[in-house]
Amino acid sequence: MSYIASRMSRVQVSPTMAVTDKARAMKAAGMDVIGLGAGEPDFDTPEFIKEAAIKAMRDGKTKYPPVPGIPELREAACRKLKRENGLDYTPDQIQIGVGGKQIIFNAMMATLNPGDEVIVPAPYWVSYTDIAAFAEGTPVVIECRQENNFKLSPEQLEAAITPKTKWLFLNSPSNPTGAAYSRSELKALTDVLMRHPQVLIFADDIYEHITYDDFEFATLAQVEPGLYDRTLTMNGVYGAGPKELIQAMNVIQSQSVSGAASISQWASVAALDGDTSFIAEHNKVFKDRRDIVVGMLNQANGIDCATPEGAFYVYPSCAGLIGKTTEAGKVLGSDEDFAAALLEQEGVAVVFGAAFGLSPHFRISYAYATEDLEEACRRIQRFCGSLK
Ligand code: GLU
Numbered sequence: 001m002s003y004i005a006s007r008m009s010r011v012q013v014s015p016t017m018a019v020t021d022k023a024r025a026m027k028a029a030g031m032d033v034i035g036l037g038a039g040e041p042d043f044d045t046p047e048f049i050k051e052a053a054i055k056a057m058r059d060g061k062t063k064y065p066p067v068p069g070i071p072e073l074r075e076a077a078c079r080k081l082k083r084e085n086g087l088d089y090t091p092d093q094i095q096i097g098v099g100g101k102q103i104i105f106n107a108m109m110a111t112l113n114p115g116d117e118v119i120v121p122a123p124y125w126v127s128y129t130d131i132a133a134f135a136e137g138t139p140v141v142i143e144c145r146q147e148n149n150f151k152l153s154p155e156q157l158e159a160a161i162t163p164k165t166k167w168l169f170l171n172s173p174s175n176p177t178g179a180a181y182s183r184s185e186l187k188a189l190t191d192v193l194m195r196h197p198q199v200l201i202f203a204d205d206i207y208e209h210i211t212y213d214d215f216e217f218a219t220l221a222q223v224e225p226g227l228y229d230r231t232l233t234m235n236g237v238y239g240a241g242p243k244e245l246i247q248a249m250n251v252i253q254s255q256s257v258s259g260a261a262s263i264s265q266w267a268s269v270a271a272l273d274g275d276t277s278f279i280a281e282h283n284k285v286f287k288d289r290r291d292i293v294v295g296m297l298n299q300a301n302g303i304d305c306a307t308p309e310g311a312f313y314v315y316p317s318c319a320g321l322i323g324k325t326t327e328a329g330k331v332l333g334s335d336e337d338f339a340a341a342l343l344e345q346e347g348v349a350v351v352f353g354a355a356f357g358l359s360p361h362f363r364i365s366y367a368y369a370t371e372d373l374e375e376a377c378r379r380i381q382r383f384c385g386s387l388k
Pocket of ligand 1: 014016017037038039040101125126127175
């Protein structure tokens with residue numbers, strides 16, 4: 001009999017982390033692998049943010065921080081929300097986490113009763129459904145297909161809401177598609193949500209600053225002030241929401257990690273308050289990479305890649321390749337087969353679409369060096385061309 005808890009049947013290893021670790025291990029073993037799995041910018045952390053971390057250490061700020069986060073960072077988050085999103089928050093409405101994942105974890109653990117439904121538009125970031133299920137919620141997945149720009153329609157949302165709906169996850173710009181909702185698209189969704197007061201909204205704004213071609217970012221609580229009292233806005237280091245929710249999340253945090261590392265928190269104060277001009281410079285590079293990757297993928301046999309509005313991901317369809325046979329004689333029955341064969345034959349690591357709840361697709365993160373992306377796309381073209 002296994003000693004592993006039955007709750008473990010509700011979670012699997014994060015596929016994004018698994019692909020990243022696999023590519024890293026293959027590289028360490030001397031194999032020629034280009035890993036495009038993890039979504040993590042290749043740019044170095046700006047010097048002034050590193051300096052703030054070093055200063056915090058020198059000043060002895062190396063002890064337990066307050067559970068919800070140091071007041072200076074919660075105040076900086078309030079200033080950011082006011083300045084950039086026109087939203088008023090007080091520090092007791094802010095929780096600092098060790099990252100977005102932990103804010104999600106705290107929120108789900110603090111609110112879900114067994115059987116509560118959590119609406120997750122697919123393709124979704126891999127961890128929403130697993131964390132909701134781990135916290136005994138029931139993920140309700142709605143497929144948002146490429147022909148609808150991977151976006152949730154008001155009709156789909158209305159049809160998915162039941163008296164048991166507790167949360168809606170909305171991530172814009174999206175991981176894994178890069179699709180971003182305009183203000184009017186968000187308004188159409190908030191009109192539906194206003195009719196269902198039992199629904200809390202988890203607005204994952206982590207890619208807020210990475211948008212292209214004059215796209216104007218907006219967030220849900222800003223688009224519909226009537227939803228302010230039931231929205232948790234998450235942006236990497238913080239979650240901002242109703243006081244009662246944040247208090248409950250702080251209880252979970254106090255019994256798990258105690259708080260985010262003090263040194264990182266001081267670095268984050270500098271990041272939120274400091275000069276953000278580096279973002280525009282990074283975005284120029286990301287946009288060039290996006291255009292290269294989309295162009296080259298669309299030249300590959302059987303691949304259809306949309307041009308996203310933001311983030312640093314593309315989510316091409318590989319429908320045209322399903323049923324084909326590789327040089328090694330393997331029939332590609334799914335996007336998981338596609339990703340496995342691509343890694344084996346050409347040494348390119350991507351994340352298969354089933355992990356994000358919409359197939360047959362795969363995700364490429366283009367937060368990698370441009371030369372690596374070009375080489376990876378050449379290999380993908382060669383791989384697709386070799387299929388029979
Ligand atoms: N943003 C990253 C990704 O989706 C982080 C990896 C993860 O935590 O899933 O690839």
